[in-house]
Amino acid sequence: MNTEQSSEQSTYPSKPLTRFITDKANCWQLKEYQDLGGYDGFKRALTVSRAAVLDEIKASNLRGRGGAGFPTGLKWSFVPQGDDAPHPKYLIVNADEMEPGAFKDRLLLEKTPHQIIEGLLIGGYTLDADIGYIFIRGDYYSAIQHIEIALQECYDNNLLGKDILGSGFNFEIHIHTSAGRYICGEETALINALEGKRAIPRAKPPFPQVAGLWGKPTIVNNVETFCNLPHILNFGADWFKSLGRFKDAGTKIFGVSGRVKNPGLWELPMGTPIGEIIEHYAGGMSDGYKLKGYLPGGGSTDFLLAKHFDTPMDYDEIGKQRSRMGTGTIIVLDDKYCPVAMVLNLVKFFAQESCGWCTPCRDGLPWAAVLLEKIEQGKGELADIKQLEDLCKFAAPGNTFCALAPGAVEPLQSALNYFRDDFEKHITQKSCPYCEPIHSETTHD
Amino acid sequence: MTLANEIPTNETVELSDVEKAQIDTLLLKTPYASGASIDALKIIQNHRGWVSDASLLALALYLNLPLADLDSVATFYNLIFRQPVGKVVLHPCDGISCDLMGGQKIRQCLNKQLKISNGQTTDDNQFTLIPLPCLGACDKAPVMIANETLFELIQAENLPLILNNLIEEKST
Numbered sequence: 001m002n003t004e005q006s007s008e009q010s011t012y013p014s015k016p017l018t019r020f021i022t023d024k025a026n027c028w029q030l031k032e033y034q035d036l037g038g039y040d041g042f043k044r045a046l047t048v049s050r051a052a053v054l055d056e057i058k059a060s061n062l063r064g065r066g067g068a069g070f071p072t073g074l075k076w077s078f079v080p081q082g083d084d085a086p087h088p089k090y091l092i093v094n095a096d097e098m099e100p101g102a103f104k105d106r107l108l109l110e111k112t113p114h115q116i117i118e119g120l121l122i123g124g125y126t127l128d129a130d131i132g133y134i135f136i137r138g139d140y141y142s143a144i145q146h147i148e149i150a151l152q153e154c155y156d157n158n159l160l161g162k163d164i165l166g167s168g169f170n171f172e173i174h175i176h177t178s179a180g181r182y183i184c185g186e187e188t189a190l191i192n193a194l195e196g197k198r199a200i201p202r203a204k205p206p207f208p209q210v211a212g213l214w215g216k217p218t219i220v221n222n223v224e225t226f227c228n229l230p231h232i233l234n235f236g237a238d239w240f241k242s243l244g245r246f247k248d249a250g251t252k253i254f255g256v257s258g259r260v261k262n263p264g265l266w267e268l269p270m271g272t273p274i275g276e277i278i279e280h281y282a283g284g285m286s287d288g289y290k291l292k293g294y295l296p297g298g299g300s301t302d303f304l305l306a307k308h309f310d311t312p313m314d315y316d317e318i319g320k321q322r323s324r325m326g327t328g329t330i331i332v333l334d335d336k337y338c339p340v341a342m343v344l345n346l347v348k349f350f351a352q353e354s355c356g357w358c359t360p361c362r363d364g365l366p367w368a369a370v371l372l373e374k375i376e377q378g379k380g381e382l383a384d385i386k387q388l389e390d391l392c393k394f395a396a397p398g399n400t401f402c403a404l405a406p407g408a409v410e411p412l413q414s415a416l417n418y419f420r421d422d423f424e425k426h427i428t429q430k431s432c433p434y435c436e437p438i439h440s441e442t443t444h445d
Numbered sequence: 446m447t448l449a450n451e452i453p454t455n456e457t458v459e460l461s462d463v464e465k466a467q468i469d470t471l472l473l474k475t476p477y478a479s480g481a482s483i484d485a486l487k488i489i490q491n492h493r494g495w496v497s498d499a500s501l502l503a504l505a506l507y508l509n510l511p512l513a514d515l516d517s518v519a520t521f522y523n524l525i526f527r528q529p530v531g532k533v534v535l536h537p538c539d540g541i542s543c544d545l546m547g548g549q550k551i552r553q554c555l556n557k558q559l560k561i562s563n564g565q566t567t568d569d570n571q572f573t574l575i576p577l578p579c580l581g582a583c584d585k586a587p588v589m590i591a592n593e594t595l596f597e598l599i600q601a602e603n604l605p606l607i608l609n610n611l612i613e614e615k616s617t
Contacts, residue, residue: 100540103581138524139536139580141593174474179483179522182578196475196482197514198521214476257542257583264584299541299579329583337545345541349578355521 041230066222100299119226246271258332275309297326300407540579
């Protein structure tokens with residue numbers, strides 16, 4: 001029984017996304033990747049029909065790892081197929097990681113560029129796509145370098161270009177290094193950036209699956225989403241579903257930053273309880289600090305507290321606690337850092353990164369930043385809190401063009417709920433009750 | 446051409462052969478010239494340090510794109526500089542994960558040592574200070590990017606040495 005289990009473990013990995021990351025300095029290169037079974041998933045895809053691959057991905061229950069958690073197979077099923085379908089069709093990797101507190105994609109980009117390319121190839125084959133783009137953050141220098149080399153390795157070994165591995169499938173991949181701006185992570189803004197325009201989100205419909213880049217069918221998925229595909233093809237949808245500890249399928253790269261003993265990234269099953277990630281993997285709080293709260297999935301998710309530690313990191317379960325899984329990178333707020341200052345930092349970021357297209361975001365977020373700064377400096381009034389609550393409502397989903405502003409006010413609205421006494425204390429004692437005062441910084445605007 | 450009147454500039458600039466060759470490579474990969482505009486602006490900036498009105502005009506003429514369109518793009522993205530910058534551009538992170546770990550103190554030390562505010566360049570044109578949000582290395586906070594290098598777990602007392610090395614690296 002024991003031997004059977006261990007042999008099964010070696011065949012079916014429990015940590016697929018990071019299984020190619022070894023101690024070897026060049027583990028990210030083609031030979032090392034192939035030695036460990038790299039591109040087997042793609043080769044397997046080539047042996048079955050496009051429809052069969054799509055069915056496998058649908059059956060796997062893979063959900064988008066960029067933050068929204070939309071089912072990947074379903075998203076792909078809207079792409080026009082068949083002889084009448086418009087070409088070229090585009091497939092884009094969203095590697096524009098810029099969410100405050102998110103650092104998971106960097107790991108995959110630097111250490112597993114071939115895993116991403118293989119995911120793109122599987123997607124390209126499934127959707128009969130012609131061109132892939134890797135839209136990567138311009139500041140990720142070593143990741144860019146690794147991807148450029150990896151792409152060249154693929155062209156040199158007939159894994160990209162014409163008639164790939166004799167299959168008749170043609171596919172090319174370009175890399176676009178972004179010139180900055182958080183909004184480029186929004187898929188339609190990203191498409192506008194690729195077209196050489198200001199990265200302003202587009203109205204939907206039409207959805208990118210039908211009319212995206214240059215008006216052609218386009219799929220945009222997060223880095224980590226693409227990285228799951230080779231393994232789903234290799235080991236099957238049932239295996240993938242069995243990885244999760246709760247309802248959602250697969251594993252996820254979780255991370256913790258802030259005043260914890262061991263900040264970092266870990267590939268863990270979906271559904272791993274929040275408390276286990278913070279206390280066990282991140283080692284709990286650093287000496288002398290206590291946990292006050294945390295953002296479970298990066299800078300645009302609502303605060304949760306220690307009482308939510310049992311919640312599994314599953315899209316719907318975190319949703320039930322009125323927050324979001326987001327990127328799965330947890331930001332921990334300790335008891336010595338001012339919650340108003342934390343929210344101010346985040347709101348300032350989102351105000352700066354707003355594309356300026358719609359009013360609640362362009363005018364609402366800077367106004368919220370002004371009010372928060374006032375409160376933080378001890379010059380606030382109780383009426384400011386009401387005003388902040390109103391601004392959160394104005395920026396709610398449905399009132400804005402894209403998800404930036406609704407995400408931006410999530411930490412604010414939850415801080416007003418959980419840490420209200422901190423806001424009020426700033427106002428009544430006319431100063432920040434936390435030790436390190438916040439001095440206003442001069443910005444370059 | 447009327448284009449020239451859109452931005453008043455007395456200076457005229459010709460794109461170099463190297464710049465033109467690099468931009469031509471971009472054009473091969475995109476069905477429309479505008480698709481090359483962001484990367485082309487980066488090429489100009491790599492060669493000239495920043496994108497002046499005159500070089501913007503030269504690029505617009507070369508790509509046959511409206512100057513206003515190109516300028517709207519050039520002013521939107523935060524890694525395209527429409528003003529001259531110093532030899533070394535410092536990008537300390539001002540994301541929340543860095544600030545929780547003392548990132549603001551690091552930025553204030555930089556302000557003090559260089560005697561400039563954020564967005565400014567030192568009088569000797571050595572340093573420009575442009576904080577960037579979350580540089581994606583939150584487990585190593587606080588961090589900074591300069592000369593395409595990521596500096597992790599920065600401590601204020603190490604800043605003079607880091608700055609010194611950065612300038613030496615650029616000079617050699």
